[in-house]
Amino acid sequence: MKNKLKTLLALLLLAVMALSVVACDTTDIKDIEGDTSGDIKDVISDGNNETTDGNDSSQESNTDSDTDVEEAVPSIEEKILFEYYGLVVTAKEIVDNTIWGAGIKVHIENNSEKDYSIGVEQAIVNNCMITDLFSCTVASGKKANDTIYLSSSDLKASGIDNIGQVELYFYVYDPTTYERIYETDCITIKTSDYDTMDTTVENAGYTLYNDNNIKIVGKYVDEYKLLGKAIVLYIVNNREENITISCEDMSINGYMVTPFFVSTVYS
Template sequence: MKRLVGTLLFVVIALSLSGCENSKSKETTNSKTDIVSVTNSKDDNKTKNEVMGKILLEDEYAKITYAGIDRNYTDGPRINFVIENKCNQNLLIQVEDVLVDDYSTTPIFSCQVLSGKKVKDTMTLYQYVGSDSKVEKDFKLVEGKFRIMANDAKNSLLKAEPFEVNYCSSGEREKKEEKIIFDNEYAKISYIGIERNSYGGPDINIKIENKSDKTLTIQATDILVDGYMVDPKFTSDILSGDKIKAEINFINKGVSRNLKSIEGNFRITTKDNSAELLKEEPFTIAY
């Protein structure tokens, strides 16, 4: 009897030890998986780390360094800079000709820096209701010029320096497929997509570039959708040299979300009291 009890105890102890070994093996495996996850997380942030601290401009007057971005700010994405005045006069620094993913925008940025000092400042890519150039939060590229001026009564321009902040992990800009609708001496219009499920009816997304030295007004006229006349909501004003995004809206016009073709004319006029007709260009978009 004692021998039987001893044998049973030996079996129980052996099974317990085996269970402990399996448990340790599982814990080790899980630990390795966690380490791999952390490594992947670092890879995802590689692009952000490479951009952070990038010197955007350095000359005899100033040094401007990229210091991060807040994409979720209420009024629009905000880009942070550290600005150093390297010269012996007070400076006023502003931006001009700013493009976000190749679209013109008018950011809020003006910075005064005393001689020999450093400041932190922010450029806001401002968004407002009805803006044709609304900045998408996941944009990939910002480019433009820093205007370096003497901060005095004349605000004399000392230098204009180009800059670029690229968020693409590949180092190359991501471009949406564009189809040129027309390209003449006044303007270039490209088709960039359709939002079939937009509220009230489909939206046609286009890109407009003003190639002239005048502010233009562009309208869509004589529109046919699948052979039926429609009066869409579209008129766009664009400054000389600008590039903007715009939408042709078919809100509450009874247009099918499964439309197959759109045709009509783009009417190009000057935006002044004369509203001079410069050109009328026919177009067709087929799906």
């Protein structure tokens, strides 16, 4: 099977109290000096890749604020994404919400005798791993319209101005027990901009690790995260399997701090 390169732009969140030794009177983003080389084909996502079971999205109540994207934004053809024992999920269009940003509107029909909940395990846009916002519960015999929103900050950090391809991994679970009962393979949606999409990501920074077909680059320090300062990481996984990366120990200016970071990067 041909190895497919996936990279990740992850956020390493540092506790604000632990960073009292670091000057915080500036709001400028600080570059991490070091190796600025790198010609790696890339793919990206925020470090928070997990979807919480049972947290139904409230986007359905915001349907009225969804609007068709502007002419410059690509369109998609209506497509059945997957079917599971009477459960049918169909991609309808790309929408643009003033609050949530770009997303894919889906129509869900539950023709079975059971209630089902649906989530997205991972969303990948233009080969970049992107945080999504989606969870929907559909009762037996009912239908629903909902939207899979794609993180605006992740798209911006990945340098994605036009969406050419979206890859989605869905899972279905029991809304009462939260037990997963079905997981899809990768489902690909190509937009009208597929042939001209840009998959080049700015990967300049300080190389922290580069071995075993894995590369980790520290890009810059983000001063704006709610949990404190964050080191933005650019991660390339060129292996045959998915990998999970975490930070075990960390010190700043000689002081031990507690990092909050774990992320899965797809092959």
